[in-house]
């Protein structure tokens with residue numbers, strides 16, 4: 001049985017009183033997705049494309065405007081308070097800003113042990129559990145009596161992870177959880193997450209705008225653009241290259257740490273303006289920036305469909321990027 | 336003190352033995368400790384290092400903008416042969432507007448929210464040059480066009496919050512270009528931006544260096560950006576330069592164990608299941624060990640490392656602050672990792 005299933009889930013926010021079209025923010029539109037036990041699902045995309053909202057829906061902190069969420073075969077009730085869903089399902093979320101999940105006025109040990117409060121543990125027993133958690137995330141035991149302000153960014157992020165682990169969650173959504181860490185600390189925390197997953201039966205949803213980190217962490221990858229999943233790869237990254245024009249551009253935009261590769265390659269630079277989630281382009285949402293857009297793209301919205309085994313893509317011209325791109329860049333240079 | 340090779344070619348910017356400190360309750364923090372480097376016209380010099388290693392302090396020192404209570408207590412910063420540290424505040428402000436441009440990580444904070452972009456750009460342009468507001472406006476529209484702003488003549492009437500982060504960053508770059516400075520200092524100019532926007536800014540900086548011969552000092556956490564943009568790299572660790580070399584050299588044969596550790600920990604470079612990591616954490620600047628500052632994290636540590644190594648030349652413009660690579664002329668391939676760790680632990684030098 002799958003752990004979580006999203007069926008045509010949308011989340012719309014309305015800004016202001018007047019509900020005109022442009023007052024509605026389409027944070028998530030028609031997202032269908034399955035999370036299997038034991039897998040790491042990676043989510044990439046630009047800021048504002050709906051990654052955090054999707055993460056919050058999965059955890060149960062955000063109620064869909066429409067669509068269903070099914071957790072271990074059971075439909076999530078629409079009447080529950082969002083926080084209660086997360087608790088019942090044993091799901092946790094870790095945010096980019098680790099300091100935000102630690103109470104600045106309480107000692108680290110208190111913050112980590114807080115989720116254990118309802119478990120009826122004695123004081124000594126709770127302290128023992130917290131010490132264990134500190135050890136698991138590689139923090140020295142004396143940290144238990146420190147305040148968040150006395151910890152470095154990396155140590156705070158470790159403490160936030162320890163707190164998320166306290167209630168033995170089945171799933172943790174990591175939302176840009178390493179993005180604010182410096183280079184050597186990022187590697188340490190990514191390794192820590194991998195090690196923890198090896199030792200405990202925990203699922204991750206790993207959200208990041210850093211495609212290299214997502215590649216490294218994930219078994220499957222979802223690429224999002226303006227509230228939609230535009231590509232879903234159900235297999236290890238090495239077997240299939242990304243197919244959707246946006247995914248291809250995204251990967252091309254990221255410089256790789258190798259001067260020999262970088263000096264010799266040309267980058268696909270997007271020129272069009274970034275579209276907004278409250279004023280969606282017609283047809284394919286990417287058509288205003290897509291390097292290979294064709295007339296049909298502004299008229300018909302492509303559905304996410306299986307392009308090849310293990311790869312679903314929402315594009316009218318899936319698999320045709322290379323020759324269409326070559327054609328369009330040729331016609332640009334000789335008008 | 337650093338052992339320096341004589342500079343080759345004319346530099347726009349020479350920094351020699353720069354020391355910047357922050358006084359504090361727990362003692363003085365030497366955030367920039369005896370830093371020297373040269374910058375040629377058209378050259379992009381990358382500065383990388385962990386958080387707190389002194390990159391921003393260095394960048395701000397070059398601009399005469401160290402935040403209080405910090406101050407520069409030694410060294411020289413020569414721009415076209417003129418020592419900036421001898422200038423008055425007023426003269427330094429002129430230099431910042433005209434000869435050195437700057438862009439910072441958080442573009443929104445660099446603009447006043449209550450005035451249009453156009454008004455602020457005109458202020459900046461007319462402050463330093465004797466031109467009319469009309470001429471200034473023309474210049475601004477031209478600069479905005481050059482950085483790829485769509486409809487610049489209309490957009491100058493918008494307020495900062497009406498621009499996206501990427502667009503504001505371009506406005507800031509345009510502003511820093513108005514007076515065609517010889518040097519551009521950029522402190523993490525794309526960290527707050529999306530990768531697709533980052534790619535655009537990257538191309539922009541490259542064009543500045545190549546087409547206009549501007550020297551660029553680029554502080555960044557992103558080794559991909561260094562690889563694609565920089566000609567030379569400085570690696571900082573706890574206030575000091577620990578390695579400096581042409582970019583290809585650093586990526587192919589890093590000489591400092593910290594530099595090698597950083598490179599090996601990149602997700603794209605790792606093939607195995609785990610990333611290679613630089614274990615442990617940097618020492619506090621108020622609690623520095625005697626000897627090499629990297630010793631608690633180093634896989635190569637030996638007895639000699641309790642004495643402080645100097646920054647010395649290897650070859651091909653590569654400099655390193657490490658006893659081992661200085662002795663061997665390069666950093667030897669790692670011995671079996673566990674060997675080293677055991678040794679480090681038994682000498683009590685290993686950090687947790």
Ligand SMILES: Nc1ncnc2c1ncn2[C@@H]1O[C@H](COP(=O)(O)OP(=O)(O)OP(=O)(O)O)[C@@H](O)[C@H]1O
Pocket residue numbers: 182357359364366384385386387388389390391392393402403404405620
């Ligand atoms: N205004 C200040 N007052 C006192 N100490 C400061 C001040 N600004 C920075 N420092 C200290 O100086 C050292 C270098 O800081 P700096 O901001 O230059 O680092 P950085 O390399 O830019 O780090 P990051 O990558 O996090 O931006 C640190 O130890 C820091 O705590």
Ligand SMILES: Nc1ncnc2c1ncn2[C@@H]1O[C@H](COP(=O)(O)OP(=O)(O)O)[C@@H](O)[C@H]1O
Pocket residue numbers: 013014025026027045046047048049050051052053054277278
């Ligand atoms: N509580 C909210 N109220 C109104 N708009 C929101 C809210 N949360 C998110 N949004 C909007 O929804 C869109 C998606 O946001 P988010 O999920 O945070 O994206 P990401 O995490 O990919 O940056 C954005 O346009 C954002 O401004």
Ligand code: SF4
Pocket residue numbers: 244245246284285286287288290291292293294297302314315316317318
């Ligand atoms: S449908 Fe058209 S505009 Fe959309 S990604 Fe495919 S080619 Fe580009």
Ligand code: SF4
Pocket residue numbers: 591592593627628629630631633634635636637639640644656657658659660
């Ligand atoms: S001097 Fe010693 S401790 Fe320092 S980097 Fe070199 S080998 Fe490591």
Ligand SMILES: [Mg+2]
Pocket residue numbers: 048051052053175
């Ligand atoms: Mg987000």
Ligand SMILES: [Mg+2]
Pocket residue numbers: 390391392
């Ligand atoms: Mg900084």
